[in-house]
Amino acid sequence: MPREDYEVIIGLEVHSELSTKTKIFCSCPTEFGGAPNTHTCPVCMAMPGTLPVLNEKVVEYAVKAGLATNCEISRDSKNDRKNYFYPDLPKSYQISQFDKPLCEHGYVEIETENGPKRIRLTRIHIEEDAGKLNHDPYGRGSLVDLNRAGVPLIEIVSEPDLRSSQEVEAYMRKLKSILEYIEVSDCKMQEGSLRADVNVSIRPKGSKEYGTRTEMKNMNSFRSIVRAIEYEVERQVEVIDNGGTITQETLRWDDVSGKTFPMRDKEDAQDYRYFPDPDLVAIRLSDEYIQNIKDNLPELPESRKERYLNEYHLTEKEANILTSSKYLSDMFEKASKICGNIKSVVNWLLSDVSRILNEKELEPDQMPFNAEALAELITLIDKGTISSAIAKKVLEEMFTTPEKMPSKIIEEKGWVQISDEGAIKEVVLQILSQNSQSVADYKAGKDKALGFLVGQAMKLTKGKANPQMLNKMFIEEINKI
Numbered sequence: 001m002p003r004e005d006y007e008v009i010i011g012l013e014v015h016s017e018l019s020t021k022t023k024i025f026c027s028c029p030t031e032f033g034g035a036p037n038t039h040t041c042p043v044c045m046a047m048p049g050t051l052p053v054l055n056e057k058v059v060e061y062a063v064k065a066g067l068a069t070n071c072e073i074s075r076d077s078k079n080d081r082k083n084y085f086y087p088d089l090p091k092s093y094q095i096s097q098f099d100k101p102l103c104e105h106g107y108v109e110i111e112t113e114n115g116p117k118r119i120r121l122t123r124i125h126i127e128e129d130a131g132k133l134n135h136d137p138y139g140r141g142s143l144v145d146l147n148r149a150g151v152p153l154i155e156i157v158s159e160p161d162l163r164s165s166q167e168v169e170a171y172m173r174k175l176k177s178i179l180e181y182i183e184v185s186d187c188k189m190q191e192g193s194l195r196a197d198v199n200v201s202i203r204p205k206g207s208k209e210y211g212t213r214t215e216m217k218n219m220n221s222f223r224s225i226v227r228a229i230e231y232e233v234e235r236q237v238e239v240i241d242n243g244g245t246i247t248q249e250t251l252r253w254d255d256v257s258g259k260t261f262p263m264r265d266k267e268d269a270q271d272y273r274y275f276p277d278p279d280l281v282a283i284r285l286s287d288e289y290i291q292n293i294k295d296n297l298p299e300l301p302e303s304r305k306e307r308y309l310n311e312y313h314l315t316e317k318e319a320n321i322l323t324s325s326k327y328l329s330d331m332f333e334k335a336s337k338i339c340g341n342i343k344s345v346v347n348w349l350l351s352d353v354s355r356i357l358n359e360k361e362l363e364p365d366q367m368p369f370n371a372e373a374l375a376e377l378i379t380l381i382d383k384g385t386i387s388s389a390i391a392k393k394v395l396e397e398m399f400t401t402p403e404k405m406p407s408k409i410i411e412e413k414g415w416v417q418i419s420d421e422g423a424i425k426e427v428v429l430q431i432l433s434q435n436s437q438s439v440a441d442y443k444a445g446k447d448k449a450l451g452f453l454v455g456q457a458m459k460l461t462k463g464k465a466n467p468q469m470l471n472k473m474f475i476e477e478i479n480k481i
């Protein structure tokens, strides 16, 4: 049966590290990096006799995430132990939430080819992260780093509502932007603060039952998530078409070979022997507590988009792209405020900046320069110090030497626009003397010839001549001939 006759079913478990200052059950810092085992204490190293104390901020951040994704917030919740053995888990259990998660029954809206679509969220719960194993490249063993052990996470579980890798990417991007807007996670995928377990199955179109799913763990880039789904769907189609059956298992995606490999058989909830953690008290939330968080929720992508349409009169498309990333839209607002040229900031961000980000495979939050630099670039164009052509070259430089402000780059490269009347006239006269045919054409009514002459003058000055002055001066001088 061809691939088109199968429907793809995907559900995601997204883990997001919360940006609280301290860990979930002790006061160690959550900061990324640091020498191995320096952000640790007896609690997160699981020394016997230590007791966890729940960090209230973690509950607040999780409730914020729940409210921003239309969840119901549980008044009555608790922490459970999820038991399993792995060397990066010193207690041999992870403190998580089992049957009473903090948030349930939410949804997130994404844009699809067929219009907006709601992806339902089953739940959001809080839990602790595990440590990290550093494997010796020469096979002499592995060392455990517990800096990350006890860093707070929320796990956002979706219903199997996603139907393609494009929908998954849109969903992940939407979640990322919501979490950034409410400032509960920095969502740096390259540092693992946002990662997803991707569950994939297929079924013949029209079938009501779900097929058996496989799960790809810990995916942390949009690109590999999309590639992994495409690969896994093809693999499942092939297995079924050859008369085989899909085994429910956990897979590992390998970015280098572009394939998935079996990691282990899937375990069921009963394998984890979940039970309430006797060291922690139940979590009771009052209506006032929840209402207070609700009243103080920051602006979300949707309302910011509305504001852009009404306040700045941006087009739907412009507002969509800018607000899809909090970083990008903050940059837009800040740069616009500094330079006062909203239209130009939108144009630069959506055309040249986006193009270069794409080429370099960077996300907006990896833009190396700040809003001040972008605003200065635009001011330099507006003041006539540089032409737009030169500005494009300056922008390229800003990506490679972000520590230099545009004015500095221009000064060092000698790219200041020629706006001196005498100098412009000299260039114009030289080009006119070399292009008598174009002069004749222009006089004969071919307006295009003027563009050609200006182009020649730009070439001669390596893009540095002021184009408006060139235009004016050419017309004046031709009229004298």
Ligand code: ADP
Residues within 6 Å of the ligand: 009, 010, 011, 012, 013, 157, 158, 159, 160, 161, 199, 200, 201, 210, 211, 212, 213, 268, 269
């Ligand atoms: P666990 O992985 O902990 O056993 P669940 O059974 O709750 O948990 O499912 C986890 C994820 O798998 C959810 O996001 C859910 O939407 C997704 N999922 C469940 N069944 C399927 C299926 N047949 N195909 C694709 N995804 C599925």
Ligand code: MG
Residues within 6 Å of the ligand: 013, 197, 215
């Ligand atoms: Mg799972």
Ligand code: ZN
Residues within 6 Å of the ligand: 023, 026, 027, 028, 039, 040, 041, 042, 043, 044, 045, 150
């Ligand atoms: Zn600690």
